[in-house]
Amino acid sequence: MSKRITPFASRYCSILDRLKEAIRRKRPGLLRRGVVHQHDNATPHSANLTQQWLQRYGWEFLPHPAHSPDLAPSDFHLFGPLKRHLGGMAFETEDDLTSELRNWFDNLDVDFFRVGINSLLSRWQKCIDLHVGYVEK
Known part of the structure; x- marks a missing residue:
């Protein structure tokens, strides 16, 4: 290294x-x-x-697997809702953005994370069944 x-x-x-x-x-x-x-x-x-x-x-x-957004919970479960939440907002400072992000994460229900992790299981299985590292939704 x-x-x-x-x-x-x-x-x-x-x-x-x-x-x-x-x-x-x-x-x-x-x-x-x-x-x-x-x-x-x-x-x-x-x-x-x-x-x-x-x-x-x-x-x-x-x-x-490389280039497998279907297997990254942040890609398939987190970024969409976060993008919708932040849509149209403007921030004066980086601290303002950080504060908004912390607030958003702090207010997410535990089920939000559970759903994302549980959906990973079916996505992994689909990749295994198809012998590929990337699948459509």
């Missing part, structure tokens, strides 16, 4: 550390049962440092 990439992988691993701590606090038994994690193939996600982190904590990693 090149030195140029290391800071990004280190940053991603620190995000995973925070995620692990949040899971430990909010769902204590989950870490003992095992975590299945999905991320795309961005360099920080596939870096040796990240792979070592996942192995150290025994997290299972779901591979993500």
